[in-house]
Amino acid sequence: MTDARRISSRRLPGLAPWLFISPWILGFFLFTLGPMIFSLIMSLHDWPVVGERKFIWFDNYTTMLTQDPRFWESLGITAKFALVFVPLNIALSFLLAVLLNVKVRGTSLFRTAFYLPSIISGVALVMIWKWIYSKDYGLLNYGLSLLGVDGPNWLGDPNWSILAIIIASLWGLGGTMLILLAGLQSIPKELYEAARVSGVPAWAQTVYITIPMLSPMLLFTFITSLISAFQQLTIALLLTKGGPTNSTYFFAMYIYDNAFKFHDMGYAAAMSWVMFLIILTLSVLVLKYSAAWVHYEGEAKGGGNG
């Protein structure tokens, strides 16, 4: 039996698998590697959409680092956004997942309610929130007024606009929540039983069982949230257009404007590479330091690896 199979697979030495994966290989060259190399070349040029291209070595990079305050401002805004959004996204998803993991009736209904917004993204999401944030007629400020709070001008006040974008982004946390919920449900019940029998309080169970057992998922969602936070563009583009007074002028928006508004393709390409390097560095750092707190099931835990 096995002989027959070996012979038949020997007749076609390894061509079949390549045929099957050929769409991805082709796509990788056409739509990923090719464009990336092209973009790297562009980033070394003064590259207007029309007109003369000029090779200028690393001038784009030195210009942005030393002579472009807007580069640093937009990077700062993106960093601020990520700094608030990423932890909140994970904490809130974790909270919802824990609530859904309590065995009560109708969990699937609540699960749907939390997941629903994540299937709406882009323009529809922005339009929904724009009306909610309205200073005079918005639902949010009405809700706040019932609590006796005079709601701010969410989209018109530079102190509040970034928070408005953070809240609207958090609305779509369904995917993150689902990953954490799956993680919670895969934790063996025996661990909690044993802890309860030994009289370990609930908060300690969370700290010493739930969080360590969930750590691979927490790490995964941390990295994906970080990547999406840095790419944040659509919401800001439509909800606030970067304003008021550039308070929501994200890094990605500056790249977009450089490319498609100021038609400075080379500079935009250079900026996009800076973004890629930042994301790469942060991800590698997180992965590197995660070894200390991420616990993988089935991994031999030899003592004293500190």
Place this chain on the structure above:
Amino acid sequence: MVRTLTYGALIFLSALFVAPFVWTLLTAVKSEAELVTWPPVFWPEDWRWENFAESWAKQPFGTYLWNSTTVVVLSTIGQVFSSSLVAFGFARFRFRGRDPLFVLLLATMMIPWDVKMIPLYMEFNLLGWINTLKPLIVPAWFGEAFFIFLLRQYIMTIPMEIDEAARMDGANAWQLYWRIHLPLMVPGLVLVGTFHFMNAWNDYLGPLIFLNDQTKYTLPLGLGLFQGRHDVDNIAIAAITAILCLPPLVLFFFVQRYIMDNALGSSVKG
């Protein structure tokens, strides 16, 4: 006690998550006057369903719908087909360089779209594809890392004995894929199709960059256009937003089981 608290929290939080949808729908059927009163009117006096038809007529939304449908249908077919092919290749063959290639595939998920956006624009410009729907359709026919990963996981759960039996009966690699594995991974294909459908349907940046002419616009671009106007037509925005949300919501209710099973299924065995 814990149960009551949990219920209270779940009800309160889910109301927060659903409220924006309800509010948008209610706004869509209000009259102009009800829109600008304080405190806000929750329940419209008379439900103006004609708002939908009137808003639809304010822009060539029929054309946008046709464009959106073209993009979504053609790219979803391509995505499901190509991703399943590649996933099968990675899951069921041993070949030199397979594992490093797969790691490379996973690594591409980390590349921000912003890095590719500019050169892709230049590339499509060179091909004469700008202001056509091709940039929104063709790349989907070359598979996407996340979907390939997802389908590969599916195929890996299917016992090798099935392949061996089919090989015994003289099936070649293509027949093995087409006749045996494709039917077996239907739940995975539904999932990939759904996720891709939603991404393509909601996509704003892609059409924004690759399309110029209003006759080529997709629905999200048309909706975005309301924004740029001086007198912001809130009822039209709400009505079109509600319409735009409808297909993903309907689809979600049909495939909800697959999404939840995929995410949570592995833990049911306990």
